Amino acid sequence: xxxxxxxxxxxxxxxxxxxxxxxxxxxxxxxxxxxxxxxxxxxxxxxxxxxxxxxxxxxxxxxxxxxxxxxxxxxxxxxxxxxxxxxxxxxxxxxxxxxxxxxxxxxxxxxxxxxxxxxxxxxxxxxxxxxxxxxxxxxxxxxxxxxxxxxxxxxxxxxxxxxxxxxxxxxxxxxxxxxxxxxxxxxxxxxxxxxxxxxxxxxxxxxxxxxxxxxxxxxxxxxxxxxxxxxxxxxxxxxxxxxxxxxxxxxxxxxxxxxxxxxxxxxxxxxxxxxxxxxxxxxxxxxxxxxxxxxxxxxxxxxxxxxxxxxxxxxxxxxxxxxxxxxxxxxxxxxxxxxxxxxxxxxxxxxxxxxxxxxxxxxxxxxxxxxxxxxxxxxxxxxxxxxxxxxxxxxxxxxxxxxxxxxxxxxxxxxxxxxxxxxxxxxxxxxxxxxxxxxxxxxxxxxxxxxxxxxxxxxxxxxxxxx
Amino acid sequence: xxxxxxxxxxxxxxxxxxxxxxxxxxxxxxxxxxxxxxxxxxxxxxxxxxxxxxxxxxxxxxxxxxxxxxxxxxxxxxxxxxxxxx
Ligand code: FES
Numbered sequence: 106x107x108x109x110x111x112x113x114x115x116x117x118x119x120x121x122x123x124x125x126x127x128x129x130x131x132x133x134x135x136x137x138x139x140x141x142x143x144x145x146x147x148x149x150x151x152x153x154x155x156x157x158x159x160x161x162x163x164x165x166x167x168x169x170x171x172x173x174x175x176x177x178x179x180x181x182x183x184x185x186x187x188x189x190x191x192x193x194x195x196x197x198x199x200x201x202x203x204x205x206x207x208x209x210x211x212x213x214x215x216x217x218x219x220x221x222x223x224x225x226x227x228x229x230x231x232x233x234x235x236x237x238x239x240x241x242x243x244x245x246x247x248x249x250x251x252x253x254x255x256x257x258x259x260x261x262x263x264x265x266x267x268x269x270x271x272x273x274x275x276x277x278x279x280x281x282x283x284x285x286x287x288x289x290x291x292x293x294x295x296x297x298x299x300x301x302x303x304x305x306x307x308x309x310x311x312x313x314x315x316x317x318x319x320x321x322x323x324x325x326x327x328x329x330x331x332x333x334x335x336x337x338x339x340x341x342x343x344x345x346x347x348x349x350x351x352x353x354x355x356x357x358x359x360x361x362x363x364x365x366x367x368x369x370x371x372x373x374x375x376x377x378x379x380x381x382x383x384x385x386x387x388x389x390x391x392x393x394x395x396x397x398x399x400x401x402x403x404x405x406x407x408x409x410x411x412x413x414x415x416x417x418x419x420x421x422x423x424x425x426x427x428x429x430x431x432x433x434x435x436x437x438x439x440x441x442x443x444x445x446x447x448x449x450x451x452x453x454x455x456x457x458x459x460x461x462x463x464x465x466x467x468x469x470x471x472x473x474x475x476x477x478x479x480x481x482x483x484x485x486x487x488x489x490x491x492x493x494x495x496x497x498x499x500x501x502x503x504x505x506x507x508x509x510x511x512x513x514x515x516x517x518x519x520x521x522x523x524x525x526x527x528x529x530x531x532x533x534x535x536x537x538x539x540x541x542x543x544x545x546x547x548x549x550x551x552x553x554x555x556x557x558x559x560x561x562x563x564x565x566x567x568x569x570x571x572x
Numbered sequence: 573x574x575x576x577x578x579x580x581x582x583x584x585x586x587x588x589x590x591x592x593x594x595x596x597x598x599x600x601x602x603x604x605x606x607x608x609x610x611x612x613x614x615x616x617x618x619x620x621x622x623x624x625x626x627x628x629x630x631x632x633x634x635x636x637x638x639x640x641x642x643x644x645x646x647x648x649x650x651x652x653x654x655x656x657x658x
Contacts, residue, residue, distance in 0.1 A: 141620060143590075143641050148619070154590040154641060185620070218621050228624075230602035230614030237618030240638070245595020246588075250602075329612045330602050358602075368621075484616070484624060487607060517623040522616075552620075553634070 106561060107204040111137040113430050114195055114208035115178075116186055116371060119147020120416045121408025122214035123169045124423030125397075125430070129212070130176035132431035132438060137206060138173065139184040139197050145170050147216055148236065149416045151243050160271075163243075187550035188562065189374050193403065196550075196562045203558040210403045210430045213372050213390070214423055217365035217409035220386060222468065222526045223482045223490065224475035226325030226334075231358050235265045238360040248274035250358025254334055255313070256280035256322045259364040259466040260306055267309035276313050276360075278353065282339050282469050284318035289465055296458045322361055323350055323475055331359050343470030363468035366525060367410045370547040377401050381540035384463040385412035387525050388544045394456075395449055397426030398433075405430050414459025421452040473529035482530070483523045485516020493527060497534050503543045504528050517553060520545035576644035581652070587642045594618060594625050594638030597648070604637060605651050612652070627651075 115126045118140030130136040138145070144152040150166025153159050158167040173180065184199040193208040219234035226232065231250060233241075235257060238249040253269065253276040255262055266276055293300050310316055317336075323345060324335040337350035365386050369379055372390035378400035379388050389412040390399055397405040405426040408419035425448040432441060476482055478491030488511045496511050504520065504527050507513050513527055514520025520527070528542035550559055574589045580600060587596050594615050597604045603612035604625055616624040618638045625637040628649040637648075 141639070143592075143639075154592075155588060218617060218619060228611060228613060230604070230612050233614070233616050233618065237615055237638075240592070240618040241595050241598060241615070245591050245598070247595040247599055249598070330614070484613075484622060487609060487611075518621060522622050553623075 106202075108207065109137060109204065110207045111135050112208070112434055112436070113137075113210045113212060113427070114139065114193075114206045115212045115214060115427070116195070117147065117214035117216055117408070118142060118145030118180065118182070119214060119216050119408060119419065120149050120169070121216070121419040121423035121426075122147065122212070123150075123173050124420045125212045125214055125405075125407050125427035126178040127169070127173045127176045128424040128427035129431040129436070130173070130178045132428060132441065133436040134431040134434060136177070137179045137181065137208070139181045139186060139206070141183070141185045143183055145173075145180055145182060148239075149419070151240070154244060185552045186371060187552045187554050189371060198552070198554045198558060203554070203562055205562060209434055210405065211375070212397070212405045212407060212423075212426045212430055213375070213410055214406070214408045214419075214426075215368040215371050215410045217367050217386060217413055218521065219362040220364050220366040220468070220525055221362055221522060222472045222475065222529070223480050223523070224323060224325070225477055225480050226327070226331065227361075228481050228484055229325050229327050229331045230329065231327070231331035232325050233358070233360055235262055235360045235362040238358070239265050239268050242268045242272050242274065246272060248272060249360060250356075252277050252355050253358045253360065254278040254280065254322070254353070254356045256359065256361040257363050258282045258468060260462065261362075261364065263306035263310045265360065266313055267306065270309060270312055277315060278356070279310055279313040279316040280320045280322060280336060281318045282321050283466050285341070292458070292461050292465065299458060321345055321469065321472070321475070322359065323347055325359055326352070331356060334359055339469050343472070345469065345471060345475065363472065364463065364466065365409060365413045367413060368521070369410060369544070370519070370521070370551050372399060372404070372406055372410060373544070374547045374549070374551065375399075375401055375404050377404055377406065379544075382412065383539065384467050385414070385460060386463070389413075392422070392426070394453065396429035397422055398429060403433070412460070413463055414456045415462070418452055418455040418459050421448055421455055424448055425452060471533070473526045474533060476526070476530075482526055483511070483513035483516065483520070485518050485522075486512040488513040490530060493530055494534055497531055504531065504545055505543060507531060508545060514545045519547060519551070576642065578642060578644070578646040578648060580648045581650055589644060590641050592638055593627075593629070593640045593642050593646070593648065594636070596642060597625070597627065597637045597650075603652060
């Protein structure tokens with residue numbers, strides 16, 4: 106088995122991971138970076154696999170990738186981390202098989218995924234996340250459909266509209282649950298540096314022929330693929346008025362999502378402390394704003410895994426975590442402390458913008474209740490809302506309990522897709538706080554890898570834990 | 573850019589090497605497989621998280637189409653009835 110000893114292992118090759126790796130390597134540490142993508146860049150700095158950097162945003166990314174390489178970072182692409190053991194041993198798997206990293210410190214910059222909630226018809230082909238639509242367009246130069254509806258909330262929808270327009274696939278319909286404009290204007294007035302970006306995103310939204318605020322998709326209809334959708338008004342309290350729903354025919358792709366969810370599987374496996382804030386995407390890994398250190402010694406976290414805030418805080422928190430991780434191992438040059446202080450200040454300001462933005466566009470309160478009793482909630486194991494409700498009625502309160510009873514969250518995705526919804530369904534039925542439902546504890550392997558690789562690696566690590 | 577040919581359920585399909593297989597399969601689909609209950613599924617997350625895009629690639633079952641770059645001569649089986657994705 107390949108075994109790589111390194112000072113610092115960075116997990117994730119997006120803005121946070123690349124910045125962390127570059128700053129740690131710049132301080133003199135040996136740095137390895139693993140990333141699941143075919144090329145580094147992550148979701149924000151996605152690189153066209155054929156044409157290379159084709160936009161200013163991806164050019165910024167290719168510059169960051171080049172900077173990391175120039176600083177001496179060894180980048181391992183197409184490698185998914187599937188286990189982590191105390192003592193800095195991290196198991197990954199790439200096209201050539203297993204590779205084990207032995208690191209003195211770890212920076213987790215695992216990023217985020219689209220946050221989704223179930224509704225009738227959401228498993229039909231043609232229904233996907235806005236992020237999936239973005240990746241189809243950017244990586245595959247493929248339009249999600251000819252008559253696209255884009256729905257959910259948050260500024261990412263506008264960015265997806267812009268990407269789709271760039272491949273001549275402007276959505277026909279843009280549905281946003283929020284409708285208040287004043288708080289957004291107030292936020293921009295306090296962060297004038299962000300106005301230009303907001304104006305260009307707004308232009309992308311305006312290019313959509315039918316843009317409706319205060320609406321949600323309540324159903325996707327079709328036989329073997331989505332053919333129509335049903336939409337309904339939603340009020341400021343998050344109540345969906347299904348009595349006033351209307352049907353829109355001729356839709357062949359529905360992109361729906363509610364911002365992002367931090368990917369906490371690795372930090373949870375490493376037993377870092379996590380906290381819950383729905384406006385920050387749900388559960389996130391708690392990291393010190395002064396260093397990026399988590400509650401576990403030698404484990405740092407940066408970027409969206411520490412709470413959804415956007416690419417700018419991701420870069421800054423990455424640089425901060427990389428610098429601190431290197432300093433923690435004794436790699437520090439004279440200017441480091443000054444640089445760290447500047448990063449801490451810039452990060453606080455950038456994060457406050459990102460967090461406020463998140464608070465302006467939360468998913469409507471009752472969004473998880475769009476699912477009927479026979480709507481599939483867990484897409485892996487085909488568990489319906491009714492089955493989850495029955496388990497809850499028998500006394501199960503937590504997400505982990507619902508999993509035991511119904512298999513919701515037991516499948517390949519380990520509840521990464523349905524977890525937010527199961528927690529909110531539990532809270533809504535039980536009248537409890539969402540955070541009280543907890544989250545699915547991750548299990549090894551985090552991603553499916555061939556069993557012999559699991560056995561070999563776990564035997565080597567001496568834990569024997571394979572379930 | 574390099575034009576290659578891959579085989580989807582035995583049928584030759586022109587494709588661009590390096591792009592995600594999931595995108596090509598979506599163009600042919602959008603259904604890529606059926607669940608045990610027979611329900612069609614297609615690309616959902618597009619980033620390797622949801623496992624809805626599972627296909628058999630070169631004889632290996634349950635590969636994620638969205639995470640697999642296209643290679644010349646790749647053989648993809650969808651398990652959809654009728655041979656080609658509908
Ligand atoms: S579409 Fe979700 S894993 Fe491929």
